[in-house]
Amino acid sequence: MSDPVTITLNGRAVEAAAGEMLIAVADREGVPIPRFCYHPKLSVAANCRMCLVEVEGARGPVPACATPVMDGMEVQTRSEFAREAQRATMEFLLINHPLDCPICDQGGECELQDLALEYGSDISRYSEARRVVLDPDLGSLVSTDMTRCIHCTRCVRFTEEIAGEQELGAFGRGEFMKIGTYIQRAMNSELSGCVIDLCPVGALNARPSRMSARAWELDNHPGLGEHDGVGSRLSRHTLRGRQIRCVPLVEETINESWLSDRDRFSYQAAAHPDRLCWPLARHRNSWVRVSWEEALDQAAAALAESGEKAGLIHPSSTVEECFRFQQLLRSCGARTVEHRARMSDFRGGRQHPHVPTLGCTMDQLAESDVIVLLGSFLRHDQPILNYRLRQAVNSGTEVWIINPAPFDWNFAPTQEAVLSPRIWLTLLHTIERSPAAAGRKSGTRFSEQLAQRLGEAENALFWLGPLALNHPDASLLYASVRNLCKQTGTRLGTLPEGANAPGAWLTGCVAHRGPGGAAMDGMDLSARIQEPPDLWVFYGMDPACDVADPAQLRRALAAARTTIGFQSFIPDPEHLPYDLLLPIPTVGERSGHLINLEGRWQSMTAAVPPPGEVRDGAEALVELLRATGHAPGLAGASLVAHCRGLEGRTVRVEKPPRSGKRLSDKGLLRVGSPSIYQQDPASRHAHALQQSELGRDLVLRLHPETLRKHGLTNATHARLSQDGETLELPLVADPRMPRDCVYLVTGDARLGLLGNAFGEVDLRHV
Amino acid sequence: MSDILTSDLCDRIDAWLGRFPAEHRRSAVLGALREVQKEYGHLTPERMDAVADYLGLPAIQVYEVGSFYTGFQHQPVGRHTVAVCTNISCWLRGGEEILAHIEKSLGIRAGESTEDGRIFLKSEEECLAGCCGAPMMQVDHVYHENLTPEKIDKILEALS
Numbered sequence: 001m002s003d004p005v006t007i008t009l010n011g012r013a014v015e016a017a018a019g020e021m022l023i024a025v026a027d028r029e030g031v032p033i034p035r036f037c038y039h040p041k042l043s044v045a046a047n048c049r050m051c052l053v054e055v056e057g058a059r060g061p062v063p064a065c066a067t068p069v070m071d072g073m074e075v076q077t078r079s080e081f082a083r084e085a086q087r088a089t090m091e092f093l094l095i096n097h098p099l100d101c102p103i104c105d106q107g108g109e110c111e112l113q114d115l116a117l118e119y120g121s122d123i124s125r126y127s128e129a130r131r132v133v134l135d136p137d138l139g140s141l142v143s144t145d146m147t148r149c150i151h152c153t154r155c156v157r158f159t160e161e162i163a164g165e166q167e168l169g170a171f172g173r174g175e176f177m178k179i180g181t182y183i184q185r186a187m188n189s190e191l192s193g194c195v196i197d198l199c200p201v202g203a204l205n206a207r208p209s210r211m212s213a214r215a216w217e218l219d220n221h222p223g224l225g226e227h228d229g230v231g232s233r234l235s236r237h238t239l240r241g242r243q244i245r246c247v248p249l250v251e252e253t254i255n256e257s258w259l260s261d262r263d264r265f266s267y268q269a270a271a272h273p274d275r276l277c278w279p280l281a282r283h284r285n286s287w288v289r290v291s292w293e294e295a296l297d298q299a300a301a302a303l304a305e306s307g308e309k310a311g312l313i314h315p316s317s318t319v320e321e322c323f324r325f326q327q328l329l330r331s332c333g334a335r336t337v338e339h340r341a342r343m344s345d346f347r348g349g350r351q352h353p354h355v356p357t358l359g360c361t362m363d364q365l366a367e368s369d370v371i372v373l374l375g376s377f378l379r380h381d382q383p384i385l386n387y388r389l390r391q392a393v394n395s396g397t398e399v400w401i402i403n404p405a406p407f408d409w410n411f412a413p414t415q416e417a418v419l420s421p422r423i424w425l426t427l428l429h430t431i432e433r434s435p436a437a438a439g440r441k442s443g444t445r446f447s448e449q450l451a452q453r454l455g456e457a458e459n460a461l462f463w464l465g466p467l468a469l470n471h472p473d474a475s476l477l478y479a480s481v482r483n484l485c486k487q488t489g490t491r492l493g494t495l496p497e498g499a500n501a502p503g504a505w506l507t508g509c510v511a512h513r514g515p516g517g518a519a520m521d522g523m524d525l526s527a528r529i530q531e532p533p534d535l536w537v538f539y540g541m542d543p544a545c546d547v548a549d550p551a552q553l554r555r556a557l558a559a560a561r562t563t564i565g566f567q568s569f570i571p572d573p574e575h576l577p578y579d580l581l582l583p584i585p586t587v588g589e590r591s592g593h594l595i596n597l598e599g600r601w602q603s604m605t606a607a608v609p610p611p612g613e614v615r616d617g618a619e620a621l622v623e624l625l626r627a628t629g630h631a632p633g634l635a636g637a638s639l640v641a642h643c644r645g646l647e648g649r650t651v652r653v654e655k656p657p658r659s660g661k662r663l664s665d666k667g668l669l670r671v672g673s674p675s676i677y678q679q680d681p682a683s684r685h686a687h688a689l690q691q692s693e694l695g696r697d698l699v700l701r702l703h704p705e706t707l708r709k710h711g712l713t714n715a716t717h718a719r720l721s722q723d724g725e726t727l728e729l730p731l732v733a734d735p736r737m738p739r740d741c742v743y744l745v746t747g748d749a750r751l752g753l754l755g756n757a758f759g760e761v762d763l764r765h766v
Numbered sequence: 767m768s769d770i771l772t773s774d775l776c777d778r779i780d781a782w783l784g785r786f787p788a789e790h791r792r793s794a795v796l797g798a799l800r801e802v803q804k805e806y807g808h809l810t811p812e813r814m815d816a817v818a819d820y821l822g823l824p825a826i827q828v829y830e831v832g833s834f835y836t837g838f839q840h841q842p843v844g845r846h847t848v849a850v851c852t853n854i855s856c857w858l859r860g861g862e863e864i865l866a867h868i869e870k871s872l873g874i875r876a877g878e879s880t881e882d883g884r885i886f887l888k889s890e891e892e893c894l895a896g897c898c899g900a901p902m903m904q905v906d907h908v909y910h911e912n913l914t915p916e917k918i919d920k921i922l923e924a925l926s
Binding site for chain 1: 811824826827829830833834836
């Protein structure tokens, strides 16, 4: 494949690798060839025929996308012969394409429109009946106008080759061919929005922004994905200070040219009717609007008067916000500053390295021989990272998965062990002690096989996902995995939630470590909940959803004198007793830095100004710091320089605990993590995401035998009780579930105040 | 095995699978759908789902094949399939008159089935590669050539 050849492209000698497609060579050389179906990241279909070119000696025009270059090939892309072929193709494509550009969202950025300008005729010679295609309903994210479709099949190939699950197909033949789903069903890929970018015409468009702006009116603001540790590059398109839509920017080392639906459509949260637009103070059971000055005075007074204080910040907050948050809280004497609010085991607080990472860059994933994933539905936790992992699998990387419930992977894991979280620790100990890990004989059990693979693999990686990090025995799991990795020369990576968990660690938003990892005499969150403080501060997170145990936190909040929330959305006043709400920006309105799980610093600037009196969060924290009588120091750029300087510090990593298992073996264990659109307040307030297939269902998944034991074999619903809260939920029997577990997502406001995500629950007849 | 794919059907699909390398199960879609149609007369999404399950393919790939070939029926049709060629050789030798004769004598149009569920007259068929015996038609995969109205009446009458 890599032998160099020389071809003549429009009379110019050009070097290429043998076997490369002509169109790829032309693209590299800057020679334009019109095309619709070709896409460099998809397989070659050669069905639109728009890229026909003239090749000396060929019997007719040849498609440049499906013609490998050969030494001495002479190619003309602009000869009369080639152009005649291209014009003829265009004439066919336009036969059935409606002339509705003035009302088409694609108008102005349409590949067909652009090429028709050059290759199309003014008048159609076709006067017979044209086809009309009924539009399938693909769900809340992708709109369809299938009469406009030219059957390039980019969307079909995307779902099969990139999203990993073919959801769209081409049905019928000839003039009756249609792109769709055949039976009525919505798309449920976490990357479905990418078909909007790929569609070269206006057949597939963004449903949330349908008919809301013309492409040429939009301003373009580079930004970042603000929901996961990938930090996808994207562009926010705005119109007169309003976010209209969001598209990916090409960054081959991060998101390539794709974008998760969560990053693409979460901008809708900014226009949610429940936006918090000005400071609010509680007056009896309602909110009263107050000025920033009043609010800051009130907050400063509460901070000064209170005894013990605790602050929780969402791990998607920027480096600047995290630094200022812990600075404010610690200046006021708080001993509990934490961003890992879904965690419940804080033992061995200083056993973790300074800043969490993947253990490698995303580009290096494909170099790994074996990747072990413990406790994550990666497709939903970090969609683009899962895509990159899938690409690695396609190039030969083995992926071993240990999860508490089966999951719909879009690649074939080498092995997937669905095991109760109660036996994870035992499993890890078995692997650790297995002689196979030291390269000796191996058995056929999962643990022995995995031990052997880790022992013999040159380049292995062990990932701890959110379900492992938030496990009631997380510290013991971590200690065991750390030891196993040391024994077998495996790199250890973690997959914490949020867009800036590394930044939160670096700036010291953890109880036991200050900025740069400085040892702190902190009080961890679980101890703090047992011994409730006078004052709580919540920043960018919902205490009813973004915590390990909403019921327990609710009780701790009831004991507090003051609760202050830096929030973007107005919470239900009945639900959580805030005393003061300070408005902060949400998706697309924030400026600052995020550090992704590779350790890559990326900056973003607000695409639109926030509504009402919303202030930049870090600035609001500085104001409050001043109001409490402390000097903030480190203005603007020097704060960033200071935080970057924290990276190089040497941090003492302590020996982790090895005993003291907490997770009990009794009863039915609830287990779960937040579903894809319930991981942060912004996603929860993005309407289209909540309406989508992945955003909706709340179900209890159990083994049929467990259902039988509870007398629920034929039941469709059951009553689940935990910590005094009872909910009626639909049942799904799943023979791959562990028998002592019920899987139920967390982070969903519809769950009310159910207790810990890993707690014992009671299941009864409705 | 499922309610739809009886053990006999599974055996027949396995025979198709046996003709292709083990990793190319998708190659057996066409054969499997033919077996299912032979059994039930027409395809439904549920029957195609069963084939997809059996072959381990996404259902959509089976729908694609099932909707592409005009040989597959998606509505209930008559027991016997009659396909009359009207492509060029047959057309020159009176294929269209043959079709018109059948339509008249059965009282149905091309693409319809007789009310008694006996005969399904397919939509106009393209060349069936029987030009030397034009005009021709195919009845349940059997070719009948050099047709005349009398000959046709006999053939149709013989269908139970």
